[in-house]
Amino acid sequence: MPTKHKNRVREWFDTLFYGILIAVVFRSLLLEPFNIPSGSMIPSLHIGDHIFVQKWAYGYSRYSFPFGSWHLWNGRMFKKMPTVGDVIVFRNPHDESVDYVKRLIGLPGDVIQMKAGRLYINGKMVERKDPRPYVVAVLPRSLRSVGYYADNMTVKGNKIFVDGKPADFNYTIEYKSDKLCRSYENMCGVFRATEYTEILPNGVEHSIIEFTDNGNLDNTTEFLVPENHLFFMGDNRDNSNDSRADVGFVPVDNMLGRVWFIWYSHNYASPMVAFWNWNAKMRWNRFGKGIN
Numbered sequence: 531m532p533t534k535h536k537n538r539v540r541e542w543f544d545t546l547f548y549g550i551l552i553a554v555v556f557r558s559l560l561l562e563p564f565n566i567p568s569g570s571m572i573p574s575l576h577i578g579d580h581i582f583v584q585k586w587a588y589g590y591s592r593y594s595f596p597f598g599s600w601h602l603w604n605g606r607m608f609k610k611m612p613t614v615g616d617v618i619v620f621r622n623p624h625d626e627s628v629d630y631v632k633r634l635i636g637l638p639g640d641v642i643q644m645k646a647g648r649l650y651i652n653g654k655m656v657e658r659k660d661p662r663p664y665v666v667a668v669l670p671r672s673l674r675s676v677g678y679y680a681d682n683m684t685v686k687g688n689k690i691f692v693d694g695k696p697a698d699f700n701y702t703i704e705y706k707s708d709k710l711c712r713s714y715e716n717m718c719g720v721f722r723a724t725e726y727t728e729i730l731p732n733g734v735e736h737s738i739i740e741f742t743d744n745g746n747l748d749n750t751t752e753f754l755v756p757e758n759h760l761f762f763m764g765d766n767r768d769n770s771n772d773s774r775a776d777v778g779f780v781p782v783d784n785m786l787g788r789v790w791f792i793w794y795s796h797n798y799a800s801p802m803v804a805f806w807n808w809n810a811k812m813r814w815n816r817f818g819k820g821i822n
Contacts, residue, residue: 647743
């Protein structure tokens with residue numbers, strides 16, 4: 531009996547050990563999941579999106595592995611420089627416990643500036659075209675079922691309707707606790723923005739939103755990207771803490787990988803166990819969506 535018990539304990543230990551080892555290797559070398567907690571990358575990424583990140587895209591630094599903040603080594607193995615326009619998860623250079631996801635705007639040697647809401651790279655204004663309405667709806671959970679009504683617009687569950695018909699513009703909907711919305715009234719509501727298609731100098735096209743062209747980050751000094759550093763910005767240009775603000779220039783070593791696709795997305799409308807609300811909770815059209 532003692533021998534059987536020891537063998538059973540050993541089997542459980544081996545199963546647990548190798549399971550953890552495989553998970554660590556998989557997350558470190560291949561794919562790592564992340565969830566999106568802020569709206570800084572709207573419209574490309576919404577709060578509640580869960581993404582997979584390609585860990586091999588730019589090689590591996592100490593941040594690619596667990597306990598990377600132990601400063602075991604510097605530099606990147608199998609290093610490959612990213613392309614302007616890539617959406618990348620990186621470690622905050624000022625707080626190594628925090629990961630950010632932003633779009634790469636500048637490589638070493640590039641000069642970046644914002645003037646009157648327009649992006650300039652190396653002295654040239656970056657083209658943006660096709661202005662169209664965009665709505666960011668942040669509502670208390672109590673309105674998930676009954677709906678939010680204002681003028682000719684209705685927000686209910688995961689959908690926006692205008693004059694009773696599905697909206698013909700893009701939008702994102704998020705539900706927060708009623709207590710939070712009461713405490714911070716400016717946080718919740720239906721906010722109207724303008725969506726543009728931005729065309730970077732290398733031809734990469736992606737969507738951005740602007741609430742105004744005269745916000746706090748819409749007029750900046752020139753940023754000369756230092757050697758071995760990168761410059762990032764959020765696609766939600768007026769609501770992103772990025773290289774224009776506290777984040778600053780990001781060392782190349784801090785990159786964790788390139789965002790690949792969204793594997794799951796929800797709007798925080800209700801707990802996961804409330805399966806009867808899944809249709810209003812899940813953003814089914816974002817499952818499996820690739821990120822440009």
